[in-house]
Amino acid sequence: MILTGKSIEACVKTGDIVISPFTEGSITTNSYDLTLGNTFIRYNEEIIDPKKNNRHEVIDCGPEGITLGKGDFLLAHSVEKIGSNKYVPIIHAKSSIARLGLFVHVTADLIDIGSFGCVTFQLHSTLPIRLFPGMKIGQVTFWKPLGDIVPYDGKYQGSDGPRVSMAYVDFK
Numbered sequence: 001m002i003l004t005g006k007s008i009e010a011c012v013k014t015g016d017i018v019i020s021p022f023t024e025g026s027i028t029t030n031s032y033d034l035t036l037g038n039t040f041i042r043y044n045e046e047i048i049d050p051k052k053n054n055r056h057e058v059i060d061c062g063p064e065g066i067t068l069g070k071g072d073f074l075l076a077h078s079v080e081k082i083g084s085n086k087y088v089p090i091i092h093a094k095s096s097i098a099r100l101g102l103f104v105h106v107t108a109d110l111i112d113i114g115s116f117g118c119v120t121f122q123l124h125s126t127l128p129i130r131l132f133p134g135m136k137i138g139q140v141t142f143w144k145p146l147g148d149i150v151p152y153d154g155k156y157q158g159s160d161g162p163r164v165s166m167a168y169v170d171f172k
């Protein structure tokens with residue numbers, strides 16, 4: 001079952017859902033809009049190797065924004081820290097952004113119950129595009145789970161910005 005916008009708002013008030021900062025204006029019919037932070041990460045490797053911590057640069061951008069070329073891939077983050085010990089968050093693009101040819105995640109849309117922090121977006125542009133910190137870029141929905149809950153205790157807990165892949169940990 002998906003929570004409606006009104007339910008999301010009520011759960012933020014009771015603390016069953018964390019969205020910080022929270023503004024009523026970002027509630028939609030059945031989601032909450034997420035905004036783009038100002039830190040980005042670009043990998044600097046010719047070939048990405050999941051067994052290692054791949055070289056990358058961190059880019060802080062101002063109000064002038066950042067340009068992604070066609071086919072570019074950058075990690076980015078939501079301004080909002082989100083999470084819930086009760087519901088399953090799932091992230092999505094906003095349709096208006098998808099209509100500009102931008103993926104906000106590259107197939108990873110699931111947030112674990114008990115995972116709290118900024119969402120790392122995996123931006124993939126199919127067309128050249130300029131992005132601006134603070135713009136509405138994605139949305140998060142909340143789903144009622146079935147069964148016992150084991151809260152997330154993984155490697156991306158408490159993210160306060162974009163986080164590079166730590167897939168290498170899984171090889172150890």
Ligand SMILES: O=c1ccn([C@H]2C[C@H](O)[C@@H](COP(=O)(O)OP(=O)(O)OP(=O)(O)O)O2)c(=O)[nH]1
Binds near residue numbers: 112118
């Ligand atoms: O697009 C996404 C997807 C997930 N997450 C965060 C929230 C999620 O709870 C956490 C871990 O996601 P997942 O379990 O899919 O990744 P993993 O590679 O299995 O990591 P872990 O071993 O920590 O579970 O990463 C994001 O920030 N962005």
